[in-house]
Amino acid sequence: MALKAEPIVVNTSYQAVFLQLEAAILRGELAIGEAIPTEANLCDLFHVKRTTIREGIRLLEQSGLVTRGSGRRLIVSAPDAGRSSENFIRSATLNRVTLQDLWQVERELEALACRLACATISQPQLEQLAENISKMELHKQEPKVIIRLDMEFHRLITEAAGNRALTLARDPLGILLYASTDFVVTRLEQSTERMLAAHQQVYEAISANDPEGAVIWMTKHMDDFKRGCIMAGANFDEPIADFVDHDTLAKLLLQNRGPHDATP
Amino acid sequence: MALKAEPIVVNTSYQAVFLQLEAAILRGELAIGEAIPTEANLCDLFHVKRTTIREGIRLLEQSGLVTRGSGRRLIVSAPDAGRSSENFIRSATLNRVTLQDLWQVERELEALACRLACATISQPQLEQLAENISKMELHKQEPKVIIRLDMEFHRLITEAAGNRALTLARDPLGILLYASTDFVVTRLEQSTERMLAAHQQVYEAISANDPEGAVIWMTKHMDDFKRGCIMAGANFDEPIADFVDHDTLAKLLLQNRGPHDATP
DNA sequence: CATATTCAATTGTCAGACAAACAGTCAATA
DNA sequence: TATTGACTGTTTGTCTGACAATTGAATATG
Missing domain, CATH: 1.20.120.530 (GntR ligand-binding domain-like)
Incomplete structure (x- = not known):
């Protein structure tokens, strides 16, 4: 059989949140050194609940694109070496x-x-x-x-x-x-x-x-x-x-x- | 003043979950190719709620230590190039x-x-x-x-x-x-x-x-x-x-x- | 002006719920 | 017999609502 099949990939909502935030950072729309929007704001932006937003943010966090500053807000930053x-x-x-x-x-x-x-x-x-x-x-x-x-x-x-x-x-x-x-x-x-x-x-x-x-x-x-x-x-x-x-x-x-x- | 102060780091619960799972994988306790425990199981293990477990798992996911297999269960894996x-x-x-x-x-x-x-x-x-x-x-x-x-x-x-x-x-x-x-x-x-x-x-x-x-x-x-x-x-x-x-x-x-x- | 107090905003965590996707079993059908 | 289809319990993804602890800023106080 010559059927070529691409594996089916269904992206979850929190992954979509991550991808969009990542893109915004790489594009420079979220400037390095500034805080990302609050979770509530992101809820309004993406029309998903806070749990979903938070899981997306965890992905951002682990990729080093945001770090914790002095406070609790997460700060956009370039991943360090x-x-x-x-x-x-x-x-x-x-x-x-x-x-x-x-x-x-x-x-x-x-x-x-x-x-x-x-x-x-x-x-x-x-x-x-x-x-x-x-x-x-x-x-x-x-x-x-x-x-x-x-x-x-x-x-x-x-x-x-x-x-x-x-x-x-x-x-x-x-x-x-x-x-x-x-x-x-x-x-x-x-x-x-x-x-x-x-x-x-x-x-x-x-x-x-x-x-x-x-x-x-x-x-x-x-x-x-x-x-x-x-x-x-x-x-x-x-x-x-x-x-x-x-x-x-x-x-x-x-x-x-x-x-x-x-x-x- | 000669006081050396290490910045105070308070790890959140979900970070602790991540660290423990990561350690278990690197130590080989969670074998590559096998599924990680279900979220419910991890809840029992760590005595935290599912939201917390899930946020920890997102960190794992982004570091490439788990990937999605055919089903929805997450499979332990070596991060690829x-x-x-x-x-x-x-x-x-x-x-x-x-x-x-x-x-x-x-x-x-x-x-x-x-x-x-x-x-x-x-x-x-x-x-x-x-x-x-x-x-x-x-x-x-x-x-x-x-x-x-x-x-x-x-x-x-x-x-x-x-x-x-x-x-x-x-x-x-x-x-x-x-x-x-x-x-x-x-x-x-x-x-x-x-x-x-x-x-x-x-x-x-x-x-x-x-x-x-x-x-x-x-x-x-x-x-x-x-x-x-x-x-x-x-x-x-x-x-x-x-x-x-x-x-x-x-x-x-x-x-x-x-x-x-x-x-x- | 500097300092202390108050207060609203924000995050981390909990508790519980439900639909969709999934793995497995088993019966019905060709 | 091999395939298909229906049923079932499990697991995940997402939602809802709630609350205590921190924090940043505004406010009052000296």
Whole structure:
């Protein structure tokens, strides 16, 4: 039989409410920073009851298009990178993405970030990098701190690159790699020196506006990272879901999620 | 004053419902493919009324952790790449990401995809690529078709790379670049020949397991793309939101969104 | 003018109701 | 026997109406 059948999709009312509000926001009719209409107003607009409006608003809320300001009214806002990361993380975890997958992409994006940052980094940003490195020297003996600082180092460089698409794409990778290697942390001590050296070299290359040098050292650093993980017993071909313990993940998601800034 | 104050966050009941259900899914307690408990059951479990449960479920729904199966029951599922793309797109549009931003990242990820695909591509996938190219030759005169086929070509290569993190990261970039250059489409005709040649070369390099060749030609192709856009009058430093017309975007989002597969 | 009080508006949650869609069973029919 | 059609209980989508807790603004007070 040659009958082509499209699955029948019946949209519910609350989905329609969501779609219309979303469209209005993307179109700029509901301006960022302003409150959406009250539920009562929306009832009048859409001619559905408050329960329906509220369910539609929940969809908006979860897509990050509205957030809670100081009061209870919901404020139209651009979804932040954290929101995007959340989705990536859920998707990656449940779709059996491997450490290898993450690492391969991260390696490339880090290189790009270095290359771009050379041209765009500002003096304050350079100072932040320097400060990160000296902090790391101070806490050589504390693996937990080291890992956190390492993550921050990479985020700083990505930010310095001044490319928001890069930020959106790289952030979740950094978070997941960090979370996935958490259990390996204590065994990474031995490689702290190498890490510090690499960071130092990357920093110098960037501040000297030497893209090639920066990329070379960053790549070495990433390769070291992989080697370190494997030596510590991590299986790079295993889905991250298998060794990211759920608590760590939940903490990361929560940390991304909040705290809602109170904009006083 | 040295008082550090964390903003106070009061979670509503429906958010608590969402968080618990999300945790259960990520932890694997609610298995993918199975229906979530009925609303009545959840009422008993959480001791809140159905309205509250339903609002919590809407959050789940929008995060892609449940989808509608054939019936009305909601089925636990891994958020697909499309879901992740949606978020990226909303975020990028509202955060004033520029064409330049997108292109820089895309260029890098395409190169990576080529390199990986050389080692991993299967025979059927090679055939799909070949078919894509011959279709393009057939429709040389129809810019709309050309652009669609170009987009597909890149998606095929990404898929062939067999790296799900790469798919998750690149898909939204491809969609947005496509949407942003839609208005320029008719003026790209002149470059169709160059595009075809590049695709051909990339295809040959990949099927000959020649990563360097593939990357070189893909990069040329991406550079051509940028040159073409600029010659056609696109401003690469302008936020995409300014020239992605909303209808195109809405169509892309919807196209990603549905149709819900009916899994018969 | 600054501060305290009041008050109406708004949201979060509850309680209960009903029609439509659905899954399953079983009898009637060809 | 295989298909169709009718019946039944379940589940969801939406409505109705209500109320307490917050909140923002207006008001009164010093």
